[in-house]
Amino acid sequence: MFAIAVRFDLPDEASARAFDELVERTVPGILAEEPGTLTYVPHRVEGEPLARLFYEEYADRAAHAAHEARPATAEFLRRVGELITSARAELLTPLGG
Template sequence: MFAIAVRFDLPDEQSAAEFDDLVARTVPEILAEEAGTLTYVPHRVEGEPLARVFYEEYADRDAHAAHEARPGTARFLERVRELVTSVRAELLTPLPG
């Protein structure tokens, strides 16, 4: 398994609303079309109304690469870059036990 946590910081409420709309349209496609994407859950951050965090789990790194190569993902990321002030991705490795 391969997991990622990605934080997106947005500059204002309008950008946050556009981001949320984009997510609402994109996530169902990802879950329907990507067998190797096991979990793809966007979150709001308590106390930080302009922050979003995605938790993503993939079957393996190849499944993540397939996700990144998907045209819908490329369109999503292109638009996201126009909306956010920063993005931080953390690659996660599960602890044993």
């Protein structure tokens, strides 16, 4: 298994709304069309209304690479890049793994 957590910071409420709408339209396709994507859950961050965090689990690194290679994912990331002020990705390894 391969997991990643990605935090996105947004500049204002309008950008946050646009981000959330984009996520709402995009996530169902990810879950339906990517068998190697085991978990893909966007979150709001408590106490930080302009922050979002994605928790993602993939069968392996190849499944993550397939996710990144999808044209729909590339378009999603392009559009996200227009909305955010920063992003930070953390690659995760289970303890004992």
